[in-house]
Amino acid sequence: MMREVAIIGIGETKIGELWGSSLRELGIHAGLEAIQDAGITGDEIDKIYIGNMSAGKLINQELVAPMIADYVGLYETPSVRIESGGASGGAALAEGYTAVASGMNDIVVVGGAEKMTDVGDEEAKNILSSTADREWESVFGATFDSLYAMMARYHMAVHNTTKEQMAQVAVKNHFNGARNPNAQFRREIPLEMVLNAPPVSTPLGLFDCAPLSDGAAAVILCPAEMADSYKGKPVRILGYGTGGDHLAVHDRKNMDVMKSTVGAAKSAFRMSGKTPDDIDFAEVHDNYTISEILAIEDIGFFSKGDGGPATERGDTALDSIISVNPSGGLKAKGQPVGAVGINQAVEAVIQLRGEAGDRQVEDAEYGLTHNLGGTGASAVVHIYGRWK
Amino acid sequence: MMREVAIIGIGETKIGELWGSSLRELGIHAGLEAIQDAGITGDEIDKIYIGNMSAGKLINQELVAPMIADYVGLYETPSVRIESGGASGGAALAEGYTAVASGMNDIVVVGGAEKMTDVGDEEAKNILSSTADREWESVFGATFDSLYAMMARYHMAVHNTTKEQMAQVAVKNHFNGARNPNAQFRREIPLEMVLNAPPVSTPLGLFDCAPLSDGAAAVILCPAEMADSYKGKPVRILGYGTGGDHLAVHDRKNMDVMKSTVGAAKSAFRMSGKTPDDIDFAEVHDNYTISEILAIEDIGFFSKGDGGPATERGDTALDSIISVNPSGGLKAKGQPVGAVGINQAVEAVIQLRGEAGDRQVEDAEYGLTHNLGGTGASAVVHIYGRWK
Numbered sequence: 001m002m003r004e005v006a007i008i009g010i011g012e013t014k015i016g017e018l019w020g021s022s023l024r025e026l027g028i029h030a031g032l033e034a035i036q037d038a039g040i041t042g043d044e045i046d047k048i049y050i051g052n053m054s055a056g057k058l059i060n061q062e063l064v065a066p067m068i069a070d071y072v073g074l075y076e077t078p079s080v081r082i083e084s085g086g087a088s089g090g091a092a093l094a095e096g097y098t099a100v101a102s103g104m105n106d107i108v109v110v111g112g113a114e115k116m117t118d119v120g121d122e123e124a125k126n127i128l129s130s131t132a133d134r135e136w137e138s139v140f141g142a143t144f145d146s147l148y149a150m151m152a153r154y155h156m157a158v159h160n161t162t163k164e165q166m167a168q169v170a171v172k173n174h175f176n177g178a179r180n181p182n183a184q185f186r187r188e189i190p191l192e193m194v195l196n197a198p199p200v201s202t203p204l205g206l207f208d209c210a211p212l213s214d215g216a217a218a219v220i221l222c223p224a225e226m227a228d229s230y231k232g233k234p235v236r237i238l239g240y241g242t243g244g245d246h247l248a249v250h251d252r253k254n255m256d257v258m259k260s261t262v263g264a265a266k267s268a269f270r271m272s273g274k275t276p277d278d279i280d281f282a283e284v285h286d287n288y289t290i291s292e293i294l295a296i297e298d299i300g301f302f303s304k305g306d307g308g309p310a311t312e313r314g315d316t317a318l319d320s321i322i323s324v325n326p327s328g329g330l331k332a333k334g335q336p337v338g339a340v341g342i343n344q345a346v347e348a349v350i351q352l353r354g355e356a357g358d359r360q361v362e363d364a365e366y367g368l369t370h371n372l373g374g375t376g377a378s379a380v381v382h383i384y385g386r387w388k
Numbered sequence: 389m390m391r392e393v394a395i396i397g398i399g400e401t402k403i404g405e406l407w408g409s410s411l412r413e414l415g416i417h418a419g420l421e422a423i424q425d426a427g428i429t430g431d432e433i434d435k436i437y438i439g440n441m442s443a444g445k446l447i448n449q450e451l452v453a454p455m456i457a458d459y460v461g462l463y464e465t466p467s468v469r470i471e472s473g474g475a476s477g478g479a480a481l482a483e484g485y486t487a488v489a490s491g492m493n494d495i496v497v498v499g500g501a502e503k504m505t506d507v508g509d510e511e512a513k514n515i516l517s518s519t520a521d522r523e524w525e526s527v528f529g530a531t532f533d534s535l536y537a538m539m540a541r542y543h544m545a546v547h548n549t550t551k552e553q554m555a556q557v558a559v560k561n562h563f564n565g566a567r568n569p570n571a572q573f574r575r576e577i578p579l580e581m582v583l584n585a586p587p588v589s590t591p592l593g594l595f596d597c598a599p600l601s602d603g604a605a606a607v608i609l610c611p612a613e614m615a616d617s618y619k620g621k622p623v624r625i626l627g628y629g630t631g632g633d634h635l636a637v638h639d640r641k642n643m644d645v646m647k648s649t650v651g652a653a654k655s656a657f658r659m660s661g662k663t664p665d666d667i668d669f670a671e672v673h674d675n676y677t678i679s680e681i682l683a684i685e686d687i688g689f690f691s692k693g694d695g696g697p698a699t700e701r702g703d704t705a706l707d708s709i710i711s712v713n714p715s716g717g718l719k720a721k722g723q724p725v726g727a728v729g730i731n732q733a734v735e736a737v738i739q740l741r742g743e744a745g746d747r748q749v750e751d752a753e754y755g756l757t758h759n760l761g762g763t764g765a766s767a768v769v770h771i772y773g774r775w776k
Contacts, residue, residue: 053450054450057450059522060522061522063471063473063635075633076632078631078632078651078652079632080482083451083453083469083470084468091468098490101492103389104489130449131450133455135412242468244467245454245463247454378467
């Protein structure tokens with residue numbers, strides 16, 4: 001009943017502290033690059049989806065979807081913003097996919113954009129915490145960092161996960177990020193540097209935490225049967241899944257499982273007919289090092305409790321058992337919150353086109369992206385396939 | 389290729405200054421009422437869409453979709469927030485429709501919720517203005533009121549629309565709202581009261597402006613072929629359309645046309661196979677009296693410039709040529725911004741079920757809802773049909 005969907009164009013800004021660019025400028029850059037990559041014209045575009053976490057608080061602007069559409073020159077094209085905290089980009093991609101798969105639209109642009117650095121660091125962290133439960137968590141002083149630190153402690157207590165294992169996530173992702181021209185941090189870092197970093201919220205140190213970044217990214221979707229008629233080298237989206245969980249961490253039965261990830265991954269694997277074994281690389285939501293360990297367990301790449309040891313064994317490094325975060329992930333590529341899911345999709349396309357250069361996953365055939373909202377209240381997983 | 393979609397359940401809070409209820413409580417009320425009305429169980433629900441304009445700024449909380457899902461008891465059910473300013477509710481309904489029509493989901497809840505009164509009046513107005521262009525309009529002092537006042541002045545200058553004609557919109561909508569138990573203002577008002585009200589932004593007086601309200605509403609969607617197996621009396625969604633325009637008013641060629649409305653209506657009529665003549669009643673976005681006049685022209689119920697005279701002739705009153713805003717509209721029913729589109733859908737269902745009591749449009753067979761974002765940067769139109 002649903003049509004197959006392809007990505008035929010990608011665009012992405014460099015990620016970082018981009019003080020010289022406003023949100024609308026970042027959106028223009030990513031959008032126009034994607035349109036150019038696909039070789040389409042503006043009037044072919046039926047609809048625009050924009051993932052964004054909190055422009056209202058960060059730049060005092062709601063209705064950012066028409067704003068970006070307008071400045072890309074597509075002011076009469078319908079546009080809508082999708083918000084699911086840190087999973088806004090992935091959630092936008094899911095809605096865009098459905099729009100094309102259903103036959104409702106043919107050519108859809110899905111963008112993600114966030115401008116985190118126009119407010120101070122303190123305020124940016126505070127705004128990020130508005131995706132935790134404000135009334136029952138943040139208001140009592142529980143920051144995002146401390147909520148993830150609790151999950152890390154719990155994982156350490158129950159599964160003997162070590163600080164070294166978590167640190168290895170950061171080391172690996174910086175290694176990969178050093179090979180990504182759009183990454184915020186293009187520097188390899190030694191294990192000792194991560195372990196000796198100043199604490200943010202024990203056991204998480206500075207290098208266990210992803211930065212808060214500015215950036216935007218965009219992909220162009222069309223029905224697979226039309227993909228060959230465009231210039232951009234296509235990649236298939238084979239399926240997606242979304243999942244939910246309690247908003248507040250204290251309401252969850254187990255702090256070592258993200259139910260939202262489990263649900264989203266299960267749906268995505270079912271829809272695509274693939275299994276974790278089929279996947280060659282995964283972009284997972286490593287906003288903290290512990291998050292990557294949780295993700296690779298909850299998606300099903302490793303059994304519960306083996307995420308830390310697997311990372312230490314090197315099983316998630318480039319061209320090992322499963323290449324996790326070949327882009328550098330949120331940790332090194334950067335974290336423009338509501339754009340992250342689209343940054344991940346862009347990396348999936350680059351890898352499946354075989355254009356990832358020094359960080360290319362050899363013979364990559366299937367990829368997965370995992371995007372998380374809040375402290376895990378929402379998750380979106382997409383699975384992609386190479387174009388024959 | 390797409391399946392027909394039905395609404396099988398509705399829920400709605402009373403609209404008003406609901407200081408005793410938080411956003412999550414409003415969401416619970418509307419959601420549970422809709423679930424009960426449809427006679428479904430929670431585990432049948434595949435996905436939840438929530439329309440909301442600015443919870444980040446209004447209650448310091450993003451990720452409100454999982455929050456509401458969680459507190460309705462559906463924490464593992466995927467949920468996502470849709471934002472399109474004042475058109476957030478309508479935009480959420482559009483995405484929910486596509487999810488069901490495509491076959492991606494069977495049972496979908498679409499809710500809308502906004503809590504406007506936890507900040508002061510001044511701040512609420514300021515937050516509403518964040519759906520105008522902050523960088524090029526609001527920052528220079530252009531409020532929402534003043535931008536709409538400019539459109540009113542332009543319409544008066546070009547089409548000889550009068551203050552009396554605009555005032556008649558308020559008189560009519562208060563007449564209808566007085567017959568709606570969920571309306572914020574249940575009082576008829578005389579024309580003189582509207583004309584002699586204190587000015588808000590000339591030519592718009594106090595009674596030309598809709599209030600800023602708290603409220604929530606929800607509808608349950610399912611494929612039409614499944615609708616008869618549920619308890620709730622179904623109504624068909626025959627089609628929808630979305631439209632866009634420049635974010636800033638000064639970028640538009642003509643201030644007397646909302647291109648977003650024109651585009652959305654055209655798409656909705658095409659998709660549904662209906663014309664303006666087929667429609668028995670319409671809920672249109674009367675955030676200001678001038679907005680209703682623009683809407684009934686741009687949708688095509690009246691020719692450009694005839695919106696004011698038509699209103700004066702009584703052609704938009706209950707059971708006249710086209711019953712416009714039988715619910716009382718934003719003016720009298722109230723304006724819980726991101727919920728408005730769902731409030732409109734709820735009214736459409738009540739009318740097409742024939743359960744609107746004193747405000748029932750006689751023999752209503754087809755209805756239309758029109759939901760506007762910002763000063764018209766986005767618009768969504770839905771068309772509904774009675775269940776034979």
